[in-house]
Amino acid sequence: xxxxxLSSLNVKRRFMQIxxxxxxxxxxxxxxxxxxxxxxxxxxxxxxxxIVDPYIYLTYFVRNISSPSxxxxxxxxxxxxxxxxxxxxxxxxxxxxxxxxxxxxxxxIRFRLTKRxxxxxxxxxxxxxxxxxxxxxIVLGILLPFFPFYxxxxxxxxxxxxxIILRSWEFVSYFLVLFxxxxxxxxxxxxxxxxxLICPTGVxxxxxxxxxGLRVVKEDDVECGKCALCSFECPLGLTPHLDNHxxxxxNCGKCVxxxxxxxxxxxxxxxxxx
Amino acid sequence: MPIFKLKFQRYLRPPGAxxxxxxxxxxxxxxxxxxxxxxxxxxxTSWENPFQLGLPYIDAxxxxxxxxxxxxxxxxxxxxxxxxxxxxxxxxGIAKIDKNTCWAYQGSFCRACYLNCPIFDKALKMTxxxxxxxxxEYCVGCGVCEHVCPVEPSAIVVYPPK
Numbered sequence: 001x002x003x004x005x006l007s008s009l010n011v012k013r014r015f016m017q018i019x020x021x022x023x024x025x026x027x028x029x030x031x032x033x034x035x036x037x038x039x040x041x042x043x044x045x046x047x048x049x050x051i052v053d054p055y056i057y058l059t060y061f062v063r064n065i066s067s068p069s070x071x072x073x074x075x076x077x078x079x080x081x082x083x084x085x086x087x088x089x090x091x092x093x094x095x096x097x098x099x100x101x102x103x104x105x106x107x108x109i110r111f112r113l114t115k116r117x118x119x120x121x122x123x124x125x126x127x128x129x130x131x132x133x134x135x136x137x138i139v140l141g142i143l144l145p146f147f148p149f150y151x152x153x154x155x156x157x158x159x160x161x162x163x164i165i166l167r168s169w170e171f172v173s174y175f176l177v178l179f180x181x182x183x184x185x186x187x188x189x190x191x192x193x194x195x196x197l198i199c200p201t202g203v204x205x206x207x208x209x210x211x212x213g214l215r216v217v218k219e220d221d222v223e224c225g226k227c228a229l230c231s232f233e234c235p236l237g238l239t240p241h242l243d244n245h246x247x248x249x250x251n252c253g254k255c256v257x258x259x260x261x262x263x264x265x266x267x268x269x270x271x272x273x274x
Numbered sequence: 275m276p277i278f279k280l281k282f283q284r285y286l287r288p289p290g291a292x293x294x295x296x297x298x299x300x301x302x303x304x305x306x307x308x309x310x311x312x313x314x315x316x317x318x319t320s321w322e323n324p325f326q327l328g329l330p331y332i333d334a335x336x337x338x339x340x341x342x343x344x345x346x347x348x349x350x351x352x353x354x355x356x357x358x359x360x361x362x363x364x365x366x367g368i369a370k371i372d373k374n375t376c377w378a379y380q381g382s383f384c385r386a387c388y389l390n391c392p393i394f395d396k397a398l399k400m401t402x403x404x405x406x407x408x409x410x411e412y413c414v415g416c417g418v419c420e421h422v423c424p425v426e427p428s429a430i431v432v433y434p435p436k
Contacts, residue, residue, distance in 0.1 A: 031309040035348075043304035043350045050350055056302050060351060063299050074350045150303055150328045159305050159318065159328065166314060174320035174327070 009253040013094065017101040021161075024098075028162045040162065041098075042155035043077065050077030054208075055134075055200035059141035059149055085205040087273075088214045093195065093202055094235075094252035099153040100195060104235055106187055121192040121237025127247045130196075134203045152201055153182070153194065192236055196248055206247060214251055214273050218243045222268040229262055230255035230269055240269055283323070284434040285331035286417060288316055289339055289364040290346035290354040294434070300353035303328030307345035307354060315339050332366075334417025334432050339366065341392055341416050362393060367415030367434040369398070369408045376429035378405055387419035387430050406430075 027037045038045045043052045050073050057078035061070065081092060093100050111117050124130060141149035150156065156175060163171040186194045195202060218224060218241065230240040233254040238245035240255045251271075259269040284294065288307050291297045307330050308316040315337040319326040332339050341361035346354040358364065369387075377384040388406050391398040397412040398419060408430075417432045 028309065032312050035310070038306045038309050038348055039350075040305045042302055043306065045306065045348070045350070052302075052350065060300070060302050064351075067296070067300070069352045071350065071352060077350070155303075159303070162305060162309065163318065166308075168317060168320075170322070171318050171320040174324075 009257060013252060016095050017098075017104075020096050021098060021101070024158050024161055025165070028165045040155055040158040042152065042159070043074075048073065049080075050074055051080050052077035053152055053155055053201055054078055054081055054204045055137070055141075055152055056149070056155065058204065059138055062138070063142045081205065082208045085208050086210050086213060088251065089209050090202060090205050090250040091214075092205055093199075093250040097154050098157045100235075100250075102157075103187065103192075103195070107235065117232065118191060118237075122190045122196055123192075123237060123248065124197050130203045130247075131207075133198055134200050137198075137200045153199065154201065195250075196236060202250075212274050214271060215246060216240055216249055216251070216253075216256060217270055217272045218268050219270055220268075222263075222266055224268045225263075227262060229258045233258040284436075285319070285323075285326075285329075286334055286339075286367055286415065286432060286434050288330055288332060288345045288354055289341065289343065289361075289366055289414075289416075290349075290356070290358040291366070292353060292355065297353050298326070298329065300351045301329055302351055302353075303330075304350060305330075306348045306350065310344045310348050312342060312344065313337060313340055316345070332417065334420040335428055336421075338417035338421040340418070341414065361414065362412070364414040364416070365435060366417075367432040368410050368413050369415065369417075369419055369430050369432045371406060371408060371430045375425050375427075376406070377425060384424065386422045386424055390418050390422045392416060392418060 024040075027039075031038065036047050041053060042056050043050065045051075052074055057074070064070070085092065107118065137151075156179070160172065160175045160179070163175070182194060186192065224241055226241060228239075228241055231238065234240065234245075235252060235254065236248055236250065238248055240249075253271065256267070256269050256271055259267040287294070287297055288311075292300065303318070305318065305328075308314075308318060315332050316330045317333060319329045319331060341364060343359060343361060346358045347356045349356060371379075373379045383404070385400060385406070388395075388398050388400050393412050393414060397409055397414065399407050399409055401407050415432045415434070419430045420428045420432050423430050
């Protein structure tokens with residue numbers, strides 16, 4: 001990939017993140033006038049095509065395994081984000097997820113205010129912890145068909161946006177209390193614990209990622225100068241120059257762009273597929 | 275297979291909803307039914323029942339269901355029966371009149387529920403032109419009667435099925 005493309009990749013990513021917000025507002029404002037675009041991040045419909053949050057679908061499927069009616073289009077809606085994650089990794093998290101977008105904006109504000117960049121984010125010492133949390137959340141979502149099942153942040157945030165438009169202040173206030181608890185822990189205490197450990201959607205998308213799909217690699221033919229600028233830029237606090245970040249990386253491309261900028265085109269960090 | 279049988283207040287679900295147990299299992303709280311409802315009658319549960327966070331219900335007194343039948347086809351999981359198209363076949367609940375507070379039963383000449391019932395003169399009949407009576411086999415449970423009743427609190431209330 002050439003230099004100009006990668007340095008503007010972050011611009012494109014920001015554009016996409018903002019567009020998602022605007023898109024959902026447009027969907028909610030127009031929900032009485034059109035039937036083509038309906039839904040939230042839990043389950044969205046574009047004409048005949050459904051897209052369903054994979055954790056929500058999985059929990060729903062297992063809960064209703066004895067029931068006959070599982071619709072085909074909803075099942076395909078479950079497969080679509082899985083197939084995208086298979087080839088492109090967790091791009092949903094870095095390009096679409098509204099919670100990640102809000103977190104990155106908050107990080108920028110924190111940097112402007114404190115003039116210090118956080119580089120010590122929480123990273124679980126083993127990927128097994130994430131799978132354990134996912135398992136617990138699936139089991140809880142099946143046995144108790146309420147609270148934990150609904151706690152998928154992209155879905156909750158999008159529903160919250162809709163309730164603001166509807167002026168359902170009860171839901172809005174309930175959500176704000178929930179969200180503030182999560183956000184305060186995630187932003188001030190154990191930084192990035194939601195994205196790196198808990199988020200069931202994120203973990204599921206990563207489980208279905210192909211090892212040879214889109215990923216960041218450190219090529220051996222060009223020598224790494226160990227400047228660690230890539231780690232500095234990483235919004236999740238990973239260390240690409242040590243080449244051990246694969247299970248958490250969400251393919252935002254900031255490390256590759258930074259490496260390119262510093263090495264002026266002869267960079268060891270690159271995107272790679274196959 | 276919920277491990278706890280939580281006994282809370284029963285809510286009026288959108289038209290076409292399955293039995294309450296099935297409905298809670300199937301509904302994924304996507305919010306599509308709320309989005310297509312042209313009257314904004316559907317509310318998502320929050321403080322009133324934190325164990326049912328996100329589940330859609332209708333508060334008939336606030337805004338009843340006007341039986342436009344736009345919500346059943348959009349439900350992605352079948353928690354609302356997508357084949358339900360006739361408003362007469364809806365079974366959201368049954369209305370019951372409290373004869374102690376209903377003005378017609380106290381001697382006044384009130385026909386508010388009867389005149390506004392969408393299943394006109396079948397689900398709600400006026401006996402002797404004076405006293406409203408609910409005909410349970412036709413009542414769909416939409417709640418328009420509860421919404422228009424001039425008594426506070428409403429003398430006619432829709433009860434969801436058991």
